[in-house]
Amino acid sequence: MGRTDLIPAEGxxxxxxxxxxxxxxxxMLTPQQVKELYMERGYSIVAFTDHNRYVYHKELSEERFLPLAGYEVNNDGRKGEGGHPIADHLCALALDPERAQMVERPVVYDSEKINEMIQRLREAGFIVNYNHPAWSLEHTEDFLALHGITCFEVFNYGAEVSTGAGYGDQQYDLWVKSGRRAFPIATDDNHNPPVYETGGGPGPDFDSCGGFTMIKARELTYRAVTDAICAGHLYASNGPLIEGIYLENDRLVIDCGPVCSVMMKDCGINNAWAIYDGADSITHAEIPLSAVRREFGGAVRAVLMRKDGKRAWTNAWDLDEMGF
Ligand SMILES: [Zn+2]
Ligand SMILES: [Zn+2]
Structure with a gap:
């Protein structure tokens, strides 16, 4: 069988x-300061997602920088009468920034009302991404009840540095195993506090530039980038880079920056397949698809890890649906 690129080779x-x-x-930073900081660190795209406030910072657009427009919807409350605090935060990203319109949000935490709001957001011209699952403390049945989610935060740097709850791996695993699909993203959720009130911290930008999403698009335009996000032409990372990922001759092939392990996840416990070495010397992996335990479903994804613990996460692909 020929080569099937899972992230397009072109672009x-x-x-x-x-x-x-x-x-x-x-x-704490103005949109202009955010733009300058991120451009210095090699970013081309920032989605501005202020809390419950939708603003398109079109004036920041330039050839090498694309501002995406959106907002974060906070639905906070308690789980039942007297229950523990719980949050459901979603980032709405506008597909057409001039036309998208904010929608009403539920004033209490209620899964059914949140789902109705997601539907309204989609009708109003947004895609909806699920934020910081570990930090939010939603129960499994709560976040698995969500419908209409396009991207899922597998890593949120702000949550990691402020509370140690930045990794959403387990929740993403449960999401995929339940048959749901959403593209993995890693983000900063940066607030850029000079210091945290609880006792100091690194510098003013310390919750920036820790989690990122690499988007493969044909050009740096609003339409091309949002098309690429909607098609899942992306991967999430807080360190390792992926250069190419494709299926060829019944193998999943990954070319990447140096890592110490490449793990293939299916929907079983333990990896379906993995390679490890003691150093960060793996830059190419060929994973036999025969290792996928089809009785658990045909979804596979890869997680790459470096010795410093930094990871990259790929989308979950349905091999059966793709005819592999
Ligand atoms: Zn949030
Ligand atoms: Zn946020």
Missing amino acids: NFYKANLHCHTTYSDG
Whole structure:
């Protein structure tokens, strides 16, 4: 069988932060300062997602920088009468920034009302991404009840540095195993506090530039980038880079920056397949599809890890549906 690219071979990878706060809500940097900081660090795309406030910072657009427009919808409450605090935060990203319109949000935490809001957001011209699952403390049955989610935060740097709850691997695993699909993204959710009130911290930008999404698009335009996000032409990372990923001759092939392990996940416990070495010397992996335990479903994805613990996460692909 010939080669099937899982992320298109043509186009360019653009580095993106798809979740960001500014002085328009509770962030400390202005949109212009965010743009300068991220461009210095090699980013081409920032989605401005201030809390419950939708603003298109069109004036920041230039040849090498694309601002995406969106907002974060916070639905906070308690799980039942007297229950523990619980949150459901979603980033709405506009597909057409001039036309998208904010929608009403539920004033209490209620899964059914949240789903109705997601539907309204989609009708109003947004895609909807699920934020920081570990930090939010939703129960499995709560987040698995969500419908209409396009991207899923497998890593949120702000949640990691402020509370140690930045990794959403387990929740993403449960999401995929339940038959749901959403594209994995890693974000910063940066607020850029000079110091945290609880006792100091690194510098003013320390919750920036930790989690990123690499988007493969034909050009750096609003339409091309949002098309690529909607098609899942992306991967999430807080360190390792992926250069190419494709199926060829019943193998999943990955070319990547140096890592110490490549793990193939299916929907079983333990990896379906993995390679490890003691150093960060793996830059190419050929994974036999025969290792996928089809009795658990045909979905496979890869997680790459470096010795410093930094990871990259790929989409989950349905091999049966793709005819592999
Ligand atoms: Zn949030
Ligand atoms: Zn946020």
